[in-house]
Amino acid sequence: DPEVNASPEDFYDQVIDINLDELVPHLVGPHTPDLDRPISKVAAAARAEGYPLEISAALVGSCTNSSYEDIGRAAHVARQASAKGLRVKSPLLITPGSEQVRATIERDGLLADLEAIGATVLANACGPCIGQWQRDDIAPGEANSIVSSFNRNFPKRNDGNPGTLSFIGSPETVVAMALTGRLDVDFTREPIVGDGGVEVLLEAPSADELPSRGFDPGESGFIMPAADGSKVSVVITPGSDRLEALVPFSAWDGEDFSGLRVLMKATGKCTTDHISPAGQWLKYRGHLTNISQNLYIGANNAFSLDESGQGIDVRDGSVVALPDLAKKYKDAGIAWIAIGDENFGEGSSREHAAMEPRYMGGRAILVRSFARIHEANLKKQGMLPLTFVHARDYERIRFDDSVDVNGLAELAPDRNLTVTLHHTDGTEESFEVHHTMSEEHIGWFRAGSALNLLAAQRG
Structure with a gap:
């Protein structure tokens, strides 16, 4: 656009010049x-x-x-x-x-x-x-x-x-x-x-953007699916530790979150590798129960800094591995919230880093800021990704707090929610939190996940 090129400052808030020669x-x-x-x-x-x-x-x-x-x-x-x-x-x-x-x-x-x-x-x-x-x-x-x-x-x-x-x-x-x-x-x-x-002395390399003779597809390995997928059954060997049928996550019950326990409060960098490491765990990627045993094992919990991946069970004060703590809370019917620092979930687009918290009983993740892809993945799994309106509110959260998230019935784009902390000394603190959920994302949350909503829409 000649007009934009002539006066870019008239169309953009910030203009950055990059000298490619440098x-x-x-x-x-x-x-x-x-x-x-x-x-x-x-x-x-x-x-x-x-x-x-x-x-x-x-x-x-x-x-x-x-x-x-x-x-x-x-x-x-x-x-x-x-x-x-x-x-x-x-x-x-x-x-x-x-x-x-x-x-x-x-x-x-x-x-x-x-x-x-x-x-x-x-x-x-x-x-x-x-x-x-x-x-x-x-x-x-x-x-x-x-x-x-x-x-x-x-x-x-x-x-x-x-x-x-x-x-x-x-x-x-x-x-x-x-x-x-x-x-x-x-x-x-x-x-x-x-x-x-x-x-x-090497010269700067160059290469064709695309092959002049087009791409060779090689051996694609593609197998045409059945015309009628409803007649296809997936058979998994009983007792398999690598494959497990997924069970849909439960839909939102229409109530505010109340009495959430603080699973952990990540301090510093907490990437998808901290949340759900790969490597030796990849063999379980088709078995959500087993791979969830790595949940947050690399996270540095502000409440338990002696060793990464540890948390405190508020019921008895014991220090246990975070995946074990999450499972204990889940088995006891106790929903939990995880707290994060800046750029929480930085890293690869690892879906398990969002599936595992949801599967293990988490309902919300509250952070100073999110890495974009992880935030999007949490939304798809029916989690509630929240950010502090004021980053300093991160410091208010104690390991033994009981946490409420209020205003879910009125959840809407660009409308803040309220978090209330119930401290064990009898005091309370409330503050606003922000979200970036669109109407579509809110539909995923209410249905329990994006897949749940898609399945319901298809009948």
Whole structure:
């Protein structure tokens, strides 16, 4: 729009100018995607912080940053290295984002480019990005540094090892760093030295956005469903610990929430990996009862900071694992609320992180702020995601409070609710809380979940 281009400030509250000539490769981490540095500053930071300088593994792919163009740029770096006889100094693992991408990059020679410098191609799967990675090269707890093009790098996420420091970069950055084998080499300015002293100064890679010959679908594995799904029955082996039929969540009973117990009060970062870790738990993703045994086991509870994932049973004062506490409350018919800090639920779009609290008897999650995807997932499961109108109200909540959420009968978009805390000393405090539920979301809440409402609408 010429008019907008001429005077953008007339149409937008804020105008941000980005000089693309100044963009340089960056690396983020470890332990969070929020810690960002240009490659030129990584070496100094690594030495100052005592990060292991040798890269123990480099990983490209999974669902994020593994498109045809992504792999094409990575392959361009590989071709530059291969032409000079260079091979990777750190193990380089490639996980194609889909069977279609794998088949296409194999057909077009991009996989061969990567394999020529020593890369290993893994299955088309989540793989190491979500903890499906058996490492035999690192002892439990051993400090080591890895680089990946994945979208998350939280502690223990990739290999279950708390000593692994995970850094994130673009696919081409990861390949370049696999060639250097170290965190303290600035490949954007320094040549990479191979065996025999051969030096290669990499040029910025380029690649086609889409394959010129179109995509190769590969082996799709698609099986046409039955024309009449009503006649299909799902048979699950009795006693299976990996599959379990889902039972619809109960609909809202029309009453305000009263007497909710505080399961935990997360302090600091509480990601989806803290809420529902992956890795060894993924085998239970089809069994909600079993996978719910990991609920909040990584959370730092302000009321029980000696060990993560612990909570206090207000009935007897005992300290127990949070999933056990949630189950005890559920079995006793006691609904609960979880309290969170800033950006609660940051991380992957992990549905189980929302299903588990609902299944284990939670009714509401009250936080200073939500990560967007987790908040949306909670809504789908019939949970009530709430935020403090005043962040300081977080400090008012005590471990033994009884909590009421009032105003649910008048629940409407942009209308605040009221939370009342009943303290054990006989005092009470009330404050407003906010929600972002639309009319559609409110329908999900009243029906008990989005699936419940969908099933009811279909008759």
